[in-house]
Amino acid sequence: MSNTKALPLLEPASGEAAAPCCPPLTERPFTAEEADVAARMFKALGDPVRLRLFSAVASHEGGEACVCDISDVGVSQPTVSHHLKKLKDAGLLTSERRGTWVYYRVEPSVFAAMGQLLAPR
Amino acid sequence: MSNTKALPLLEPASGEAAAPCCPPLTERPFTAEEADVAARMFKALGDPVRLRLFSAVASHEGGEACVCDISDVGVSQPTVSHHLKKLKDAGLLTSERRGTWVYYRVEPSVFAAMGQLLAPR
């Protein structure tokens, strides 16, 4: 499985300056395509449980967190797994298994992309 | 009606420096309450149509836009109105009727709140 590939919020940046997915929100009206891409990210963060998970990973020392470290958000374990998968599919997190545990970390380009969206006119 | 009041993303800022709703995402794991407030904003922007509407308002000259200026996003006019109401309920937009037309503008505290969320550790 896992043909659900994470779509990059920033272009691959093939050697040159990264071409962000979208201009600042205040620059001009978004096109349908830009809105689709950017909305995916906002949507992924638009759930309290996912936001807590994302924040827990983003604030964890070393920039990564084991599921066991962050799964105390008031929902069942399968639900945590489900939300982490959604964050991963949205391109916000990456995961890696090391032995018994699975570690999640924030996709580096995320904050750049969000900063770009919020850049002042 | 309209007891659905827009909840402020920033505290009322009663005379002093505004106390933002939430710390940076990277500072520490969000509490359930912080996540509820912040997720509402992300959720509101997590729909392509709403994101286009928000961008259209935010980028419009004068900082405000008449519905008639921005309602060309590929959905029916009632749907546009529905989404604008959601953005308003989320505290992202304000509206004002002037004569025949209704004007929407971005709630000023929004960019401050979002910037705060994305502040680097």
Add this chain to the structure above:
DNA sequence: CGTCTATGTTGACACATGTCGAACCAGTGC
């Protein structure tokens, strides 16, 4: 191999959400 722990996947279900057409309200101008 067998078992135990840590995660992910499946299936089912209630609920929220996006969408539209029809009806309705607010101003304008005749």
Add this chain to the structure above:
DNA sequence: GCACTGGTTCGACATGTGTCAACATAGACG
């Protein structure tokens, strides 16, 4: 008052989403 235009609200419907229990998988450790 009446018609017209710009916007909102209502009612209905299909689809999406969050949640859990049950089951499945991956390593670790005997």
